[in-house]
Amino acid sequence: MLWACILLPQLAMDGVLRERSDPAAPLALLAGPAQRRVLQAVNPAARELGLKPGQTLTAAQALTRNFASADYDLAAIERWQRFLAAWAYGFSAQVSLHYPRCLLLEVQSSLGLFGPWPRFEARLRQELNALGFRQRITVAPNPAAARVLANAHDGLAVSDDTTLREALGRLPVERLGLSREVATAFARMGLRSLSQLLALPRDSVARRFPAEVLLQLDTLLGRQPLALEFYRPPDVFDARIELNFEVESHQALLFPLRRLTADLAAYLAGRDSGVQRFVLQLEHRNLADSRVVVGLLAAEREAGMLFELTRGRLEQLQLPAPVLAVRLLARELPAFTPQHRQLFDERAQQTLPWEQLRERLRARLGDHAVQGLGACADHRPEHAWQTQAQAPHTALPACGPRPGWLLAAPQPLRESSLRILAGPERIESGWWDGEDIRRDYYLIETRAGQRGWAFRPLGSDGPLLLHGWFA
Structure with missing residues (x-):
């Protein structure tokens, strides 16, 4: 070994x-009682000023106060x-x-x-x-x-x-x-x-x-083994940075925020896990802590992304009072599965994967501003889809061709040179909720070459009603 x-x-x-x-x-770390403070450690800048470990604080201040x-x-x-x-x-x-x-x-x-x-x-x-x-x-x-x-x-x-x-x-x-x-x-x-x-x-x-x-x-010499107790990381990440002065602007909070999110990313990499929800707490002197809740649709652990998402949500918060300390607490640490990528990535360097773009938009615009579309078990086009917080991973149910753009209300087609490419596809459904439909749908093509989805109510001799356009 x-x-x-x-x-x-x-x-x-x-x-x-x-x-x-x-x-x-220059920085010095102090130890000892209040009556006799002693320099325990100094950084290189303080050492250049003549400070050294073991000096009393009084002797150090006699040399310099900088x-x-x-x-x-x-x-x-x-x-x-x-x-x-x-x-x-x-x-x-x-x-x-x-x-x-x-x-x-x-x-x-x-x-x-x-x-x-x-x-x-x-x-x-x-x-x-x-x-x-x-x-x-x-x-x-x-x-x-x-x-x-x-x-x-x-x-x-x-x-x-x-x-x-x-x-x-x-x-x-x-x-x-x-x-x-x-x-x-x-x-x-x-x-x-x-x-x-x-x-x-x-x-x-x-x-x-x-x-x-x-x-x-x-x-x-290896003749006698050393008994060791091995470390196991905890299931909670809890880190806090106490600020040196009262911070009143979001800009001054970015440095501790970047450090906390980088520490969280390093911690997650060590546990081989991700984070899906965490809380940024801003501590004030006489008020309750301000909380910035960051919820993700999928587990993530990339430091830059965690910083940008938290920053976007932090900038939407109005600080009620100066901030004395920043704390980041993460309890939900699910398993992390890295995204599968091609050996030769054809995306431009400045473009983002959809998952990262989605989370950035949610951080900037709000959780409800970005929605996915999900399929419903209903043959009626108006009821066959619904918005979801996360785009579904399941395939759409098997059916005929469906347009990518469905009109809010069907519109009559007055063009006389329409070509019918396919159809009719009959849809009869909705008797149970009072919105029963009976329609024959056709795949059509206009004179300009646009392809649409149009129907005619069963038993009607009127014009076709356009319901959607194909891309």
């Missing part, structure tokens, strides 16, 4: 920056780690959150689907960068070794035990995942690397150090 470790060294900072419209602005601050939220770190686990579930059925701020993925069984490891790794990095998370990725024959190698390497891929032992042997003792007291004791003995540790007699190490030391070494 091969295990990949995705280490997320700046998870807390990345989680805050991705929710800000200007991630390049930086923003936010809380170092441990709950948010765990939430982002679980979100990324749901994303990683789309690449491997075995995803573990065993270590903090990292993901463990079994990738050997996924290489046949995603290609050789260099291509697979490039895709992982590309999607993580698009989501806004920095990463270090290593691969090893066991998950513990992959995690330890990520402490000192990025991009290292080890596939056999011999190479693994060599790579681990060069690691410093303090990066092996041992407790600080044990690592300090080894350093005082002059032991600097794992290879020097492995050269010691096991009995001597077992007598002088806790049992966890040999257990950790055996786990790194």
Whole structure:
């Protein structure tokens, strides 16, 4: 087996920056009591101003006040780690959150689907960068070794035990995942690397150090399996972005909306599902939340489409008060079946598939503005169709040719040069509801070459009545 470790060294900072419209602005994350706030993490722009982790907020403000601050939220770190686990579930059925701020993925069984490891790794990095998370990725024959190698390497891929032992042997003792007291004791003995540790007699190490030391070494070398609990994504997507200021315009809500819909799309791809209904909640200070309900006729999960549909419905909402936070909640996550497409798509690049066009029209014009046509079990032309929210997938009942354009009321045909191409087709029906008809229908052609559908009431000698035109 091969295990990949995705280490997320700046998870807390990345989680805050991705929710800000200007991630390049100086930012510091603060921790500690109100009397002594300490900088826990800083982004590159803040580091250029002379700020660094461990400084007190007072000392940082003495250097400069040109930086923003936010809380170092441990709950948010765990939430982002679980979100990324749901994303990683789309690449491997075995995803573990065993270590903090990292993901463990079994990738050997996924290489046949995603290609050789260099291509697979490039895709992982590309999607993580698009989501806004920095990463270090290593691969090893066991998950513990992959995690330890990520402490000192990025991009290292080890596939056999011999190479693994060599790579681990060069690691410093303090990066092996041992407790600080044990690592300090080894350093005082002059032991600097794992290879020097492995050269010691096991009995001597077992007598002088806790049992966890040999257990950790055996786990790194694959002699002892690491017990892992595998992640399973929840059946509900619930994400919230707290805004930095009170937002009073739809335009300022587009950035958090784009981030939320992109996160929803990544989550759905990991679960191999779609979404058919979700709710966008806008939180206000002293009013109840405003709700934007987005209902789709079919399951979707493409990020751009979800954004455009939600944006269209959001712009129809009159904001009753400034918005403090945006929340997206999706509970209906049905299975998703990708649309079958031709190998060589003949559509122009700017055209949309009918499903996407239909949803955009519904978002812009309203749910009842776009209707489909469905067939009814009635021979009378006036009653043989009805409007439906979704176009039917069943075929029309077998009958003679029917026009695509049915007139609201039949009109007499006065033209004397009509050609009758087919007919008559007699339709007698409707005795049960008082709208009984008895007609003989003909397929006709006018002098100009137009083809129509006309009838004459049974027993009548009058002119033909035009009821519809064929395309």
